[in-house]
Amino acid sequence: MHGSREVRRVISLLPAATEMVCLLETGDRLVGRSHECDFPEVVRRVPAVTSTAVNVLASGSAIQTQVQQALTQGQPLFRLDAARIRELRPDLILTQGQCAVCAVSAEELQSVLAAWDGPRPEVLALAPSRFADLWTDLRRVGAALGLPDEGRLAVTALKTRLVNTLQQVADVEVRPRVACLEWLDPLMGAGNWIPELVELAGGIPVCGAAGSHSQGLSWKDLQAAAPEVIVAMPCGFDLGRSLEEVARLAGDAAWTRLDAVRSGRAFAADGNACFNRPGPRLVDSVEILAEILHPDRFPKPRHWNRGWKLVDLGGHSPASAATGA
Secondary structure, three states, rough: OOOOEEOOOOOEEHHHHHHHHHHOHHHHEEEOOOOOOOOHHHHHHHHHHEEEEOOOOOOHHHHOOOHHHHOOOOOOEEEHHHHHHHHHHEEEEEEOOOOOOOOEEEEHHHHHHHOOOOOOOOOEEOOOOOOOHHHHHHHHHHHOOOOOHHHHHHHHHHHHHHHHHHHHHHOOOOOEEEEEEEEEEEEOOOOOHHHHHHHHOOEEEOOOOOOOOOOOHHHHHHHOOOOEEEEEEEOOOHHHHHHHHOOOOOOHHHHHHHHHHHOOEEEOOHHHHHHHOOOOOOOHHHHHHHHHHHHHHHOOOOOOOOOOOEOOOOOOHHHHHHHOO
């Protein structure tokens, strides 16, 4: 129970929250989702109640231009289908209060609820900025669904998986300097929970601060940070799109003179499924980084060619880095 009402009809406006609902085996309660909620596959059958004003199929630089123009003009990046939301009669709406560029904000939702007729749905807004927020948010979602015990058990199961990875890298003697890039044109170093994931995976994060929003980065800054490993994980892009974005840098001297690129230690990752989404698959993200940073510890990398792949633009393609062998 949540409050005095049974929660049977849920709308999730945040992909990470949708994954939490499904992890708790309550996906059948979802009656609405955001247009970005795409995992697990079954949620695609649930009607979307949001849309975007951005052409997400454009290049990274073009998307950045669209976003900046919308923000400058005070135009919303997302549209809420208020009529559809009312029609779906949710008991609970899951949203976020962390990033107005990434998903519908709690403020936008409140404007829809202001004109609500009848009992208003409960609203749970998540605002994660650190890795530990995953555990807190999963427990909060479980409690909101009336399943506090299941929420705690789900946290325990994910922590067990995480410990397995930590044990494999705990005694590594060399911890490489790692730059995670959340956008490539313009450059942006990944902040929030990403630096913590790097540390858990046995690396030293550079170009991003834990708990802080991702920040713009110059090529000079990136060069000065001297990363030994670069992982490109553009926000909202799957592995294929990430590889396409990195390929655009092939002729850029600023990219090709980076030591990580020259030594064949530049990688692309599925930012959309894992790194950018503060849900259960952050544990997958730690596993991916551990496979990339310490291939000798993971001779059969589970996520290779699915969650990450070597970028061969620097003239090097060491088999150990490409396959984890």
